[in-house]
Amino acid sequence: MPGPLGHIRVLDLSRVLAGPWATQFLADMGADVVKVERPKQGDDTRTWGPPWLVEPTDKDPGLSAYTIAANRGKRSVTIDFTTPEGQALVRKLAEKADVVVENYKVGGLKKYGLDADSLRAINPRLVYCSVTGFGQTGPYAKRAGYDFLIQAMSGLMSITGQPDGAPGAEPMKIGVAMSDLTTGLYATAAILTALVKRDHTGEGETIDVALLDCQIAALANQASNYLVSGKAPVRMGNRHPNVVPYQVFATADGHIILAVGNDAQFAKFCKAAGLDAVGADPRFTRNVDRVINRDALTDLLGGAIAGRTSADWIALLEQHGVPCGPINDIEAVFADPHVKARGLQRDYPDDRAGTIPQVGNPVKFASTDTTAPTPPPYLGQHAREVLTGELGLTDAEIADLKAKGVL
Known part of the structure; x- marks a missing residue:
């Protein structure tokens, strides 16, 4: 047509x-x-x-x-x-x-x-x-x-x-x-x-x-962060200025992305990862608290995530509805079965x-x-x-x- x-x-x-x-x-x-x-x-x-x-x-x-x-x-x-x-x-x-x-x-x-x-x-x-x-x-x-x-x-x-x-x-x-x-x-x-x-x-x-x-x-939330706070955002590597944990973590054989967008997903992550004490810690239960206590939480999660392979984490977290994924190079992108199914090439x-x-x-x-x-x-x-x-x-x-x- x-x-x-x-x-x-x-x-x-x-x-x-x-x-x-x-x-x-x-x-x-x-x-x-x-x-x-x-x-x-x-x-x-x-x-x-x-x-x-x-x-x-x-x-x-x-x-x-x-x-x-x-x-x-x-x-x-x-x-x-x-x-x-x-x-x-x-x-x-x-x-x-x-x-x-x-x-x-x-x-x-x-x-x-x-x-x-x-x-x-x-x-x-x-x-x-x-x-x-x-x-x-x-x-x-x-x-x-x-x-x-x-x-x-x-x-x-x-x-x-x-x-x-x-x-x-x-x-x-x-x-x-x-x-x-x-x-x-x-x-x-x-x-x-x-x-x-x-x-x-x-x-x-x-x-x-x-x-x-x-x-x-297209600076979107980063421009808005400045206009609201009067403080210019700075470079944070792979960390998110407003959401935690939303970054790269090292695994036993590489890296994964953990993209926890809300408190319910964080609770699911802690349960799946066997980190019940972290999930119950009042420093981390709400996103606003996780942002304030970012460094302490990142240290705790980093130590735990480093103990398993990327594939193990992705399989586990996908079962529990926790957003995560691999870091693909572009060759891996076009080999991905989902990308193939979507007809992007x-x-x-x-x-x-x-x-x-x-x-x-x-x-x-x-x-x-x-x-x-x-x-x-x-x-x-x-x-x-x-x-x-x-x-x-x-x-x-x-x-x-x-x-x-x-x-």
Whole structure:
């Protein structure tokens, strides 16, 4: 069945991760996403390897593992919109589009006539989403924004890593570009909200989404902890600031996660572990008391948990409904029977790569598949069908534009 956004056309002028993450979700939901890339080079991430799924050559950037992570379901066309001819082509695509997503520096597209005001003047129903590091306003607006920088400036790194005084203590970034991913998801929600609004009013929207804003919003309880207490949270390693015990514990042969979310689960844990005296201790019966007496409790639990293997603990605690689990590497993740049952790995047949592997969309609808049926595109793979089918160019016109370096 066609996806729920099968009636939506998206013009994707974004690169790297935050914008492409948003447009990939729209493509998964059935939208027709046309990705405009630079001739010969393409999206920056096409050169971000190894690893390569398809090795690059002098004439073609191939497929990097990075670029296939965020561009499933799109059609790729190469257009140099620094040229007047290229600008005209992009404007024609925007005339037919429902959504434009771009992540250029503030004002970067205005000189080409591809900014929100210019494109919404020719298509008032257009939803135009700009993704930047710091937003369209404010003293930092013109700065370039990268995920690592945003993780640092947003405060995320100040609460990630081992606490001061512990081995390896220093502010630490998260192992994926979380600020980009968070921003992509906020952008997706904003775009879909604007499309619903347009259905009621007939008017499009201009959306300003900033990595810094989104990552600060995603600090969630940690930001709220500061706003309520006036005290900046600090790095706590794998401990939780508000819930105890909610951390990593060493076992006889490795580590497990113990994630006790309430007092009833703590009582179940103590009973299962044979720690009845700990469960009855008034220092630990309520979460508020466990937070206050965190160190004493951690010492008691750490000694007990170290006496059994990880598998023994997981089997025991699962029987008693106590949240716990192993710490998997990514190879173990994709070998996990539950992950397999949920269909999170998708494989697309491909003439050049043999197979293009993907992590499927985690959102599942009862009525339709929510992972795009087509794999990430090679650079310019759909140029002819877009230029002839969408823009009505003739073969002679395409040849002329190629000769000029526009395509």
